[in-house]
Amino acid sequence: MQNIAVITGASSGIGAATARRLAREGFHVVAAARRADRLEELVKEIGPAATAVECDITDDASVANLATVVAGLDGVLTLLVNNAGGARGLDPVATGSVDDWQWMYDVNVLGTLRVTKALLPALEQSGRGTIVTVGSTAAFTVYEGGGGYTAAKHAQEALVGTLRLELSGKPVRVTEIDPGMVRTDEFSLNRFAGDQSRADSIYDGVKEPLVADDIADCVAFMATRPHHVNIDKLVIRPLAQAAQHKVHREK
Template sequence: MPTRIAVVTGASSGIGAATARRLDAAGFHVVAVARRAEKLDALVAELKTASSFVADVTSDASVAALAEHLESLDGEVELLVNNAGGAIGAETVEDADLADWQWMFDVNVLGTIRVTKALLPLLDRSGRGTIVIMSSTAGFVVYEGGGGYTAAKHAETAVAETLRLELSGRPIRVVEICPGMVRTDEFALKRYEGDAEKAAAVYAGVAEPLVAEDIAECVTWTATLPHHVNIDRLVVRPLAQAAQHKVHRVFE
């Protein structure tokens, strides 16, 4: 049986790294993709059959090189996890930093499209392809100070739904995973430009926010179901978060 290859973007930390670990344990040869070579090297050293490729999802040339590399591997690309993304800033629309909005759209939306376009022929060829798009509950609920990120995630949701329609009849599933509150090492810190106090406040009083491993388990579950089973959208929140605006917090 050919080697089953899973490609995970944004794999250098957080949900991407956790997903690479979980898919490796599930028997995939994981190709971990990100910009930070040293973090990828450390991750791959932990895993059984993984390899890495340094690429920037906002670069046409970089993604083309990734596709060429995957063509050269001995195996079939069955799974693409479009995980690269992120948020910057919490300003109102009135005070929006358009450079931040541009970055969020480039990475979350165009990055997903760019990698998906490049890898579709390989996924098709496998005869059992799956595309996972890591969106967010921000893809269907907005909130003050989140205009740039929610706009990008709404667009990513539109991409997932459109792809599913356009690929109907071809052997490729499209799965959208929408996490709510997930505590990782870098997401909130990046959003608040390194302000650890603001980042910590996001999770203050929440006993058990989700962690990266929870989302990795969801990715692996959707990807390893029988191929005729497609989980269109999986919304996953911690028990403490009943809705985007309703979070149970306990302060001593």
């Protein structure tokens, strides 16, 4: 039977690139996200190897529906890519927006929890399950203005590490990929509430930041290793970024 892969946040950026790549790897991909119109375009592009499911990972009923759709497909769920997430704002803690912090925790942490809980029984039943969670270098490094996002990503990393311990002895790999600077169409734009110039300034002078396909390539690599190989954590940055606070910018 065909292997099924579920990708959250698949309507754009890393999620969409990962769906395309995993379809080429032979998976039937379930592209899940809130924007149904974007998903339909993606599935049309990929073809019969893809299924679109409108899903809000902050809503229990929506995630339950995702699990029901997956259970009804002809195949075996062997891969979950927890990709949905995001950042809002760059305010210091002293003036941080509680609403923005709440949203980042709900999406990055509780969203990952909801989807993982819903699909874990099927992944375990497959006998060869893999969970890849797309985190961030913000999961282990803090920076000014990033308190809300780094707190959420630190919590998400703690969730992943705890899950790996709890699933020891069971046939489910728990892996994590933590990208540095990745230039996508929407991440920074969403962070700055649609301010294109402010979003673009993040990458000013940075030669060849990572792009969505770079991360999709890594996800595919991690997911297609022999099942006894568990890549706990993969940190990937562009060459121009030596560390969170050390970025070479050309003038």
